[in-house]
Amino acid sequence: MSVHILGIAGSPRPNGNTDRLLIHALETLQNEGYSTELIKIRELDYSPCLGCNACTKTGKCIQKDDIEYLQERLLAADRVIVAAPIFFMGINGQMKSVIDRMQPFWAWKYVLKKPLFPEGPKKSRNGIFLSAGGTNFPDLFDCAERSVKNLYHVLDIKFMGTCGYKKIDKAGEINEHPTAFTEVEEKVLALAKL
Numbered sequence: 407m408s409v410h411i412l413g414i415a416g417s418p419r420p421n422g423n424t425d426r427l428l429i430h431a432l433e434t435l436q437n438e439g440y441s442t443e444l445i446k447i448r449e450l451d452y453s454p455c456l457g458c459n460a461c462t463k464t465g466k467c468i469q470k471d472d473i474e475y476l477q478e479r480l481l482a483a484d485r486v487i488v489a490a491p492i493f494f495m496g497i498n499g500q501m502k503s504v505i506d507r508m509q510p511f512w513a514w515k516y517v518l519k520k521p522l523f524p525e526g527p528k529k530s531r532n533g534i535f536l537s538a539g540g541t542n543f544p545d546l547f548d549c550a551e552r553s554v555k556n557l558y559h560v561l562d563i564k565f566m567g568t569c570g571y572k573k574i575d576k577a578g579e580i581n582e583h584p585t586a587f588t589e590v591e592e593k594v595l596a597l598a599k600l
């Protein structure tokens with residue numbers, strides 16, 4: 407099978423709830439023979455976007471750090487799974503900083519009017535969002551989902567939905583959830599088969 411799935415772990419907490427969901431997702435896919443890759447942003451050396459707008463002239467960022475590697479992997483992937491917790495009702499800051507650093511792709515497409523894939527669009531790029539938050543506010547995942555949707559839109563990735571889990575706070579609490587892991591399994595297998 408040639409479908410390659412990239413998982414991005416956005417939480418600063420190792421082995422936390424969103425890490426567990428993502429690792430389960432990737433193991434499920436590996437067991438079905440898919441090629442997978444995991445990037446933990448807490449292990450990357452990167453700085454936030456400077457807002458200098460240099461990328462609107464060149465399509466490239468002036469900062470040379472691990473974001474270049476992540477950008478390359480995001481272009482190579484057929485499927486993307488972003489897993490990140492809710493902090494202050496939005497996506498956690500570390501993940502948001504990474505998303506902001508994708509501004510060169512936005513500049514490339516919408517300012518410089520160049521295609522993301524000069525050799526022609528990839529057949530099918532799809533992505534989902536996995537998340538957890540400590541409260542059960544009705545709109546808990548709305549703001550974070552919006553950032554992920556926007557990231558995917560800029561990267562020519564079709565957004566295929568969120569598996570978000572409320573009232574999940576302590577590290578590992580997701581393990582007690584009655585349906586989360588089964589739902590994630592079903593979601594990622596459907597994602598891979600698209």
Ligand SMILES: Cc1cc2nc3c(=O)[nH]c(=O)nc-3n(C[C@H](O)[C@H](O)[C@H](O)COP(=O)(O)O)c2cc1C
Pocket residue numbers: 417418419421422423424425490491492493494495496538539540541542546574575576577578
């Ligand atoms: C700085 C910070 C801010 C948080 N803000 C919220 C919040 O606004 N709403 C919420 O429901 N949970 C909030 N939480 C709880 C986390 O979303 C929750 O613990 C989640 O399970 C963490 O996932 P992780 O283990 O993958 O990091 C916050 C946690 C931290 C550390």
